[in-house]
Amino acid sequence: MQRHFLCHQQDVLEAQPREFELTTEQASLSLFLVRYENKLYAYQNRCPHLNIPLNWQPDDFLSLEQTHIQCSTHGALFNLKDGHCISGPCNGEALTSLPIELSEDGKIWIQS
Numbered sequence: 001m002q003r004h005f006l007c008h009q010q011d012v013l014e015a016q017p018r019e020f021e022l023t024t025e026q027a028s029l030s031l032f033l034v035r036y037e038n039k040l041y042a043y044q045n046r047c048p049h050l051n052i053p054l055n056w057q058p059d060d061f062l063s064l065e066q067t068h069i070q071c072s073t074h075g076a077l078f079n080l081k082d083g084h085c086i087s088g089p090c091n092g093e094a095l096t097s098l099p100i101e102l103s104e105d106g107k108i109w110i111q112s
């Protein structure tokens with residue numbers, strides 16, 4: 001396991017997710033951070049429908065109304081705070097949530 005610095009928490013604003021690519025000795029990990037109701041969440045950037053990235057454009061993970069995470073390929077909608085799919089071909093499945101650490105100086109870290 002390795003600890004990776006992602007960014008400072010002030011750099012993730014409501015309705016403005018941020019995408020990251022981490023490369024470890026074993027594999028690479030694509031993920032994004034999203035802030036919702038002032039809480040930060042991290043999810044793997046992988047749609048449970050076809051196991052492909054959710055976005056086509058950089059950092060573009062939200063529905064038009066910015067109320068859900070949306071897959072760009074077939075439009076599945078996921079809750080921001082738990083990653084559960086509530087509409088689309090993977091209804092009932094969920095994004096993979098990743099635990100994050102916040103250090104006292106406001107930096108966001110992830111283990112992989």
Ligand code: FES
Pocket residue numbers: 047048049050051052071072073074075076088089090
């Ligand atoms: S690949 Fe995401 S909804 Fe089909």
